[in-house]
Amino acid sequence: MNNFDYVRACDVAEAVKMKAATPHAKFIAGGTNLIDLMKYHVEQPRRLIDISRLPLTAVEETSAGGVRIGALVPNSTLAYHSLIESRYPLLASAILAGASAQLRNMASTGGNLLQRTRCAYFYDVATPCNKRTPGAGCSATGGLNRNHAILGASADCIATHPSDMCVALAALNATVQVTGAQGERAIPFADFHRLPGDRPDLDNTLRADEIILAVVLPPQGFAANHSYLKLRDRLSYAFALVSVAAALELDGGRIGEARLALGGVAHKPWRNEAAENALRGQAPGHEAFGRAADILLKDARHVAHNAFKVPLARRAIIRTLTQAASGTPQIQSIKTIR
Known part of the structure; x- marks a missing residue:
């Protein structure tokens, strides 16, 4: 160091x-x-x-009926906060699926958004990496790439975003409040993280002098019908091979509103509104869920060692939507898939 x-x-x-x-x-x-x-x-x-003493630790209701989460709220505090557990259980579940209890006690909400990839080549300074040194090359494309992206990748980078919490925030249509020398602004969560393109060194759209103040959740929390499913090599303290955040609003036996986000498959939490639109008005079931999965994965491209992620993601999407529709979300303390 x-x-x-x-x-x-x-x-x-x-x-x-x-x-x-x-x-x-x-x-x-x-x-x-x-x-x-x-x-x-x-x-x-x-x-x-050190910003750990800044007054950014509140979890409070907004005038619009949503919830504002301070950037320094610890992950463990957030997961067990009464407002989050009751109104946004999808977010609580995703947080508890990530890391370990000790890390969640230390990790902050804003810091979770700013996590960098866990690509082994990014961490190994002896190997070329465009994310670490633009123009150096990507060692993962011709190396061991089992954990890497199947969606949104580029010739310059096939790394994935590691966060679980961010997958749920993407599905919930959160907004990120930031401030800097040019004043405050609100960034829709879908626009906060970047795809790699030819600048994989840029993970997000924050300006150099900006700091995250809070994450704001809209009123709709999908508390009744949601699930977060994380598939990984071992049952705890491992990053996702594929994860799925699913949230549904059911009306008269049909899907009135749907949200789907994937983790472990792209440089950012992956959503495709066409897949969500395809679910609206449909009766919940394997056929409708399979169509949505096919739309969500239609642009999937694998490299040498991660072709298994495509069918794995499809099965995970269908399973998670089934859990959400039946009101039986995956319980993170029970590792068996329901």
Whole structure:
């Protein structure tokens, strides 16, 4: 780990000013991802700006009927918060599917959004990686790529986004509130993370001096019919091969509203509104769910070692929608798939 300066911001305005003054600085809160990256020399910030004392820890209802989650709310606090458990259980379930209890105690809401890929080549500074060094090449395309993307990848990068929480936030149509030198703005969750294109080093659409203030959930939480299913190599503390967040609103035995998001398959949580539109007005069942899965996966492209992800994702989509429709969501403390 390289030497670095450490400072603590007293308020949001000071944090923004500090970041703008030192382009290579990094904000640190829980540090559950950043410290690892520093140890591996993937990140080498000249300064760490500690934001852990900023007043961004509230979970509160909004005037529009939704919920605003402060950027520094720990994952464990959020998963068990009464507003989230009762109104947005899909989000609570996704959080509990991720990492370990110890990491969830430290990891923050804003930090979860900013996680970087767990691609082994990204972490290995001895190998070329366009995400780490633009123009260096992608070692994963010709290497061991079993865990890599089947959707939205490019010739420059086939890495996947690691978060579980973000998959649920994508399905819930969350909004990310940020501020910087140019003032505050709200970023729709679908626009927050980027696909790799020819700039895989850019994970998201945050400006260099911006800080996340909060994540805002809309009123509709799909509390009655939802499920988060995570398929992985081992039953705990592993990143998803494929994960699915499904949320349905049923009306008279038919689907009135549908949300679907995939994790473990792309550079960002993956949604396709055409798949959701295909479910609306349909009777819930294997046939309708299969059609939606086919639409969601129609552009899937595999590389040498991850072809299995395509049929795995299809089965996972159908299973998760079935769980949601029947009101029997996957329980994260019980690893057997329902």
